[in-house]
Amino acid sequence: MWIIIGSILIFLIITLNLFTYVLWIKLDLLEKNIITIFNKRNNQVVSIFQVSKLYLTKTDEIFNEFFNLKRKDFWENSFNTSLSNKLNTYKKIHNEIDFIFKVCEKNNKIQLNPIFLYLKDSILDKSNDIWKNLKLFNNIKKEYNLYKKISKFTILWLFIK
Secondary structure, eight states: OHHHHHHHHHHHHHHHHHHHHHHHHHHHHHHHHHHHHHHHHHHHHHHHHHHHTTTOSOHHHHHHHHHHHHHHHHHHHHTTOOHHHHHHHHHHHHHHHHHHHHHHHTOTTGGGOHHHHHHHHHHHHHHHHHHHHHHHHHHHHHHHHHHHHHHHHHHHHHHHO
16 A cells, blocks of 8 residues: 555656656747847847938947847857846847837838838837747746746655655
């Protein structure tokens, strides 16, 4: 009887630990996906810079902060910084992209350029994907942290007995 109960407990502990490991892998893949989408979106803003040069004055000043943040992001990517450490930079980049779009929207000529409109739609779609994935990432991370605590407790309990 005790052997069956012990076997069931060990099976449940192993299953819980495997589930926690799978959540960790899923979080890692989702984090890499989010960073990839961020990079694709941010790289498209460089194309907006090229298009806007024809229509806007002082484009260098308008895009200056964005390029500084892009350099910082590139530096963080070269050191494989985690998403949680990069989020502050990404939020600043997002605000700069909003600023750039607001400046561009004040110019009627650029609003008629099909390349600009395509890039803007593409950037907005990627931004939408990013925020959906970030929401999913945060939900999974909460669940993962809970299971991780339980998992650590069960492993310690096994070694104490």
